[in-house]
Amino acid sequence: GENVEQHPSTLSVQEGDSAVIKCTYSDSASNYFPWYKQELGKRPQLIIDIRSNVGEKKDQRIAVTLNKTAKHFSLHITETQPEDSAVYFCAASKSNTGKLIFGQGTTLQVKP
Amino acid sequence: DARVTQTPRHKVTEMGQEVTMRCQPILGHNTVFWYRQTMMQGLELLAYFRNRAPLDDSGMPKDRFSAEMPDATLATLKIQPSEPRDSAVYFCASALGPGQGGYEQYFGPGTRLTVT
Numbered sequence: 001g002e003n004v005e006q007h008p009s010t011l012s013v014q015e016g017d018s019a020v021i022k023c024t025y026s027d028s029a030s031n032y033f034p035w036y037k038q039e040l041g042k043r044p045q046l047i048i049d050i051r052s053n054v055g056e057k058k059d060q061r062i063a064v065t066l067n068k069t070a071k072h073f074s075l076h077i078t079e080t081q082p083e084d085s086a087v088y089f090c091a092a093s094k095s096n097t098g099k100l101i102f103g104q105g106t107t108l109q110v111k112p
Numbered sequence: 113d114a115r116v117t118q119t120p121r122h123k124v125t126e127m128g129q130e131v132t133m134r135c136q137p138i139l140g141h142n143t144v145f146w147y148r149q150t151m152m153q154g155l156e157l158l159a160y161f162r163n164r165a166p167l168d169d170s171g172m173p174k175d176r177f178s179a180e181m182p183d184a185t186l187a188t189l190k191i192q193p194s195e196p197r198d199s200a201v202y203f204c205a206s207a208l209g210p211g212q213g214g215y216e217q218y219f220g221p222g223t224r225l226t227v228t
Contacts, residue, residue: 032215043203043219044155051215089155093215098143098207099168100217102155 006103116220135204
């Protein structure tokens with residue numbers, strides 16, 4: 001069945017360093033890949049997404065890359081700040097259903 | 113700032129009781145998703161609707177869970193009878209729907225359910 005694997009499960013970085021979270025998906029028909037940030041006790045919030053016709057997308061300190069051949073996509077956060085500390089989820093979906101298959105999440109800790 | 117709303121935010125109930133959770137999607141969104149979040153299983157899709165019609169409820173235990181959309185502004189998730197293993201945070205999310213290019217899903221604040 002459809003599956004999304006996410007690594008690492010936990011990531012600790014020093015403030016100002018970069019953080020990279022990687023995901024792989026199983027269904028080659030997937031064509032939409034969002035990333036969500038969830039702070040403790042809060043709802044998941046969409047922070048960036050990418051569609052399969054694009055290889056890279058950037059929004060200030062956040063970027064996402066997609067390699068459709070390898071079925072990999074990654075989230076890159078540069079110049080990390082303590083407020084970036086949260087759980088990050090990747091997901092994949094197909095346009096004909098819209099339903100998201102989530103990765104297991106990465107707990108990011110940014111140490112001041 | 114349009115947001116998905118959910119009620120109640122917290123629910124504590126005893127095993128065997130009925131639980132009903134409600135969701136109001138963003139006005140104009142025609143696709144509604146129900147997710148369950150636990151530490152062990154992460155975010156799991158339970159069911160989803162488009163234009164009020166159920167499209168997929170394969171993630172839902174059929175014997176005790178039911179989901180409906182009585183109208184375009186209300187989605188409900190019911191558990192009867194509830195069990196301790198149902199303790200989790202239940203999220204509703206809404207989207208415009210792929211047919212309208214609206215892939216983005218926006219989550220509600222969740223209902224934290226504790227079954228004792």
